[in-house]
Amino acid sequence: MKETTIGAESLAQMVERAVAALDFERVRRAYWEQEEFVFLERFLPPAVVAEHLLPHVQRLRPDVHRAYVPRFKKGGSVSFYTIGEKAPAFLELYRSPALLAFLSRLVDARLSLCPEEDPHSCALYFYTEPGDHIGFHYDTSYYKGARYTVLVGLVQRSEGCRLVCRLHKDQPGREPRELQVATEPGSMVIFNGGKLWHAITPLREGEERVSLTMEYVTDPRMAPLKRLFSNMKDAFAYFGVRALLRGRR
Ligand SMILES: [Fe+2]
Structure with missing residues (x-):
């Protein structure tokens, strides 16, 4: 895979530098105090996003697959397969060894990338039409182990569209x-998908929000029946039937 270079640096090196610049102890404390959730206001410099990731976002617009699930979600997405074909810069970020090592240390577990047939492993989510949103949910893992979600902000031209989290929702005494x-x-x-009750609030007229989501797991195995269920859900709620068939190829 050809690397994305930024001046003399590759995107992977840039990510490595961003990880090294973090105050790890402070991040770890916040993550565990907030029931396995942490928000890093500036992980990558916005200029790096603007120059090196946004052109890919623009290029992927014709590939956005929109889905509407009444009373639950409305919005567009681009799957791992399409990203792999047309914008592999995002995969450099996803596969960054420095990022993976940092995340494993943070969550106290040895994390792996998701298997290549999982369209969510590294995907883009587009909120572009009024009312685009996703209702409150957990990121249920169909894997044998836990699944962690890492979201990177790309476009936030919106007052309405926010990630809303309810911490300690099911924790007695808190x-x-x-x-x-x-x-x-x-x-x-960064959060543990099975523990964080979260939603994205509706986009308003004339606004736009785009994010990259990356998934990491403690055990990349999945029981066949769960794989089938996961595929069906992805086909109807996210990426379309065509993406499902491509993933099987
Ligand atoms: Fe989610």
């Missing part, structure tokens, strides 16, 4: 706490 996050370009959110 007051639930609601957090609202605008995922500005270069920001990063």
